[in-house]
Amino acid sequence: MSEEEQIRQALHSILDDAMQLLEELSDVAFASKVKVEWNSRMRSTAGRAFWPEARVELNPRLISISLVEVRRTLLHELAHLLAYYRCGRRRIAPHGVEWQLACADLGIPGERATHSLPLPRQQQQKKWRYSCPRCGKGIERVRKMKRYVACYPCCQKYNGGRYKKEFLLVLEQIV
CATH class of the missing domain: 3.30.2010.10 (Metalloproteases ("zincins"), catalytic domain)
Incomplete structure (x- = not known):
């Protein structure tokens, strides 16, 4: 065979x-x-x-x-x-x-959600960086945001989890 x-x-x-x-x-x-x-x-x-x-x-x-x-x-x-x-x-x-x-x-206890197999990963360059005016934390994105987005941790901490314009993420730089 x-x-x-x-x-x-x-x-x-x-x-x-x-x-x-x-x-x-x-x-x-x-x-x-x-x-x-x-x-x-x-x-x-x-x-x-x-x-x-x-x-x-x-x-x-x-x-x-x-x-x-x-x-x-x-x-x-x-x-x-x-x-x-x-x-x-x-x-x-x-x-x-x-x-x-x-x-x-099914016989695979402790299974993880992700794998570490040698399969090719495609890395996309993140071109957009946004930061919170309150806490300064930033996020990088592949695509530009189309809507207004506020910093979730700040909204949680200072506004009960509701959107507040004060925490609106600001386009910091184009990478």
Whole structure:
């Protein structure tokens, strides 16, 4: 058997095991709706989950990193779908308590929200810098702000969290 066939067989095994685990934790009807696809357009993202469609997209570059990462990323994304399935129509945080519980149930307890895989990252130069006239804290942005924005910490501290023109961020410089 060639190396490519071995990898293909291992990928099928990973997918079958994950789907069987998902069936045990939810139900057959939900698990049968879940679709897993490879998305060759992904660059820095390892995977994505789409709740309404019950679809998971994985970065094919994961295969060259390791099959362990393929499995972990697949389970990470399935945990998103399982968390939303369990909560029904209730809104949940993407990497909140419900997701963490789903991760633990899928066999990846302590899973982190982000990865440190050797996937290329695109760094965009931040061209716009804004600062708060009250506290002096600044933020840098790739795009220019289109609306008036106030310093949230100052609004929290001095105005009960409500917008106040006094804390309006000022364009400090164009980097």
